[in-house]
Amino acid sequence: MPFQAERPRHRGIPLPPSGWTLAVLLVLYIFTGLIGHDPWKNDDAVTIGVVHDLVSNGNWLTPSLAGHPYPDAPLYYWVAAASAHLLSWLLPLHEAARLASGVFTLLALGCTLLAARELHDREQAPAAPLLLAGSIGFLFHAHEAQPMLATLTAHTAAYWGLTQIDRRPLRGACWFGSALGLGFLANGLAPMLPLLPVAAFVVWRSQHRQRSALLLLGSLLLSCMLAGAWLAALFATSPDYLAAFWQGELTQLSGSVQPLLSLQRLLLMLPWYAWPALPLAGWTLWAKRRQLATTPLALPMFAFLVALLVVSVWLGARSAPALLLLPPLVLLAVPGVTSLRRGAANAFDWFGMITFSFFAALTWIAWCAMVFGWPARLAKQAVRLAPGFVGHFNVFAAGLALLATLVWCWMIVTSPRSPMRGIMHWMSGLTLLWLLIATLWMPWIDYGKTYRQVSGSLSRALPERRECIASANLADSLLASLDYFDDIRTLPAKSIAGKRCDLLLVHGSVKDGNISVAGGWRQIWEGGRPAERRDAEKLHLYRREEGKKGPPGK
Structure with missing residues (x-):
């Protein structure tokens, strides 16, 4: 039996959401977390x-x-x-x-x-x-x-x-x-x-x-x-x-x-990547199986299959190109939201409410561990994952997170019965979780992911007198971070200009970059992000010894 909407007993958000309600929710979700980190x-x-x-x-x-x-x-x-x-x-x-x-x-x-x-x-x-x-x-x-x-x-x-x-x-x-x-x-x-x-x-x-x-x-x-x-x-x-x-x-x-391997990886990735659009699209195909030839279903079905083929063959099974699979899948899933059986709609609604309430509570507990040191075992784990991080209480961030949590509780209590309630609660819960992470956890996450401290340490270690810096095995993201934070630019170690440099910067082992530093090179600095403890994860800076010649490389 399809889900029937009812008038709310309390004054909550009307469903389906009005234009302004939808706009506020989406703007809050989208712009939270875009600022506040490196x-x-x-x-x-x-x-x-x-x-x-x-x-x-x-x-x-x-x-x-x-x-x-x-x-x-x-x-x-x-x-x-x-x-x-x-x-x-x-x-x-x-x-x-x-x-x-x-x-x-x-x-x-x-x-x-x-x-x-x-x-x-x-x-x-x-x-x-x-x-x-x-x-x-x-x-x-x-x-x-x-x-x-x-x-x-x-x-x-x-x-x-x-x-x-x-x-x-x-x-x-x-x-x-x-x-x-x-x-x-x-x-x-x-x-x-x-x-x-x-x-x-x-x-x-x-x-x-x-x-x-x-x-x-x-x-x-x-x-x-x-x-x-x-x-x-x-x-x-x-x-x-x-x-x-x-x-x-x-x-x-x-x-x-290997396009078939890419296709296999995409199909294995979609169940979590496209949740909840994928199961709802599947329900649409079953519930509307007699209408598959109509344009509202045939167009998104064809668009999804073509996008899946193109992404597999030309773009690869990576997370960013897989975004192109979502719009046709979403358009196909829309009728599935309103045609869900009452039991399935209630199950999806309760799953979203319980899941995000649980993770919201877990986020608050983890924040208490980072800032106040309780629970002690969780606090030790946070320190182990980000050595040197010191949590600080931020009144504005904590107040905003608390307000969002209270709004979430209010929504659960006041939302009227509607076919749209499950997806509304899912999206609201995801917004709550992301907002809690962005306000409470962002300093801890940013501390472990930024290269600001690494770049600053490298900048201080660079000799005032130098010709240039050659680099090997540095990913584009590292090159971009060093240039952005401290204007440190390098030349490829195998290039003609790079072979004349008196400094050599290597990420990981010199063997990974097919570089030789034996005879004439001395390490003067080593650094990495707090969680990067292995030698293969760190940056190493070498300086050519006086009077020694010979390019870095084999």
Whole structure:
């Protein structure tokens, strides 16, 4: 028996949530955690490093990283650099730049809501942004500097455009073409490939095939104009950079070495990555199995299968590209929210309430251990994982976390019965947990993940008189962090210029970088983050001994 809504006994949040309620919840979820911490390893540090270089040197056409060309599509870096420049009076560069992720994420959620309205109806549509934002995999990337978020926004805007082709054909085609062109500027050609078969599918399903085909061909011209403006500027001013960019694109388009293995990994990742959208999409397919040929179900099904194929073959089984699987899965899952049986809806609701209440309590207990030393055993574990960290009581952070916890308790008590209650509680609980982590745990997490102390220690260890620093086995995120925090730039140890350097910086063992420091090199510094105890995890600085010659390397 389907779930029946009822009037609330207490004055709580109406379900489905109104526009302002939904907007406040999503804004709170998205912008919490974007500020208040340093650049972290991997994509966050690399992206902020590129933005830092762009703001410092003004190379808007040709993004660079730590002084070296970084051939990549520039849209996210442009928006992040503009945000960093406009808010430089208020926030440090890395925090202001990271706000670009919040902007792109909100746009993606908004376009998902609009696409759900076109495919389904206004009553069911609010479930779409709740499902997208509530997906576990989405949480990891929505709060970091991540160019794939701009591509995700382009995909959601393209889906919204395609769903309008019959009702508002010109506007739909313009949205699709703009999304396709801007998506290319966000992350290159490969991530936009899934949209082309989906557009052909929409034309085939259209009531006015010829008109839709002509309009979508025109939209392709619009996308080429948007993308071509940057490419033409590169051709005129930096042909070498353009050649490097296209070489990277062609390398990516050559495909994965093991696409079947990538597909297997994605399928194994999806059950937790796309929770709860994946099981709800599965329920939609079962509950609406007689309507699978209708456009509201056929379009997201086809889009998901095409995206799964493209990600497996060209983008690989990585967490960031997997974001592109979420929008069609969410659009497919929307009818499943309102068609759940009463028992399943109640079970999902109770699962969300119990899960997030438990983890919220655990978060508070862990915070007490970090700040007050109780429970003692948990406090010892926190110190072991982050040696040297000292917790401090912050009135504002604790007050905000307490207020969020009380609002969560109020929501549980006052929420009316509704098919939307389960997903509303899930999204609210995820927001509560993330807000507690961002307010109570962030100093401890940042202490263990930032390279600020490592970079500062290295900067103090560098001789005042030096020629240059060669580096080996340093990931882009390390190069970006050293440049961002202390303007430390290095040259590749195997390059002609790097072989003449009098300093050598190695991450991990010299054997990992195929470097020899025997005879003529002396270690003068070693450092790493607090939890990095093994020699293979640390940075090592060597200095060429006086009178010794010979390049580092084999």
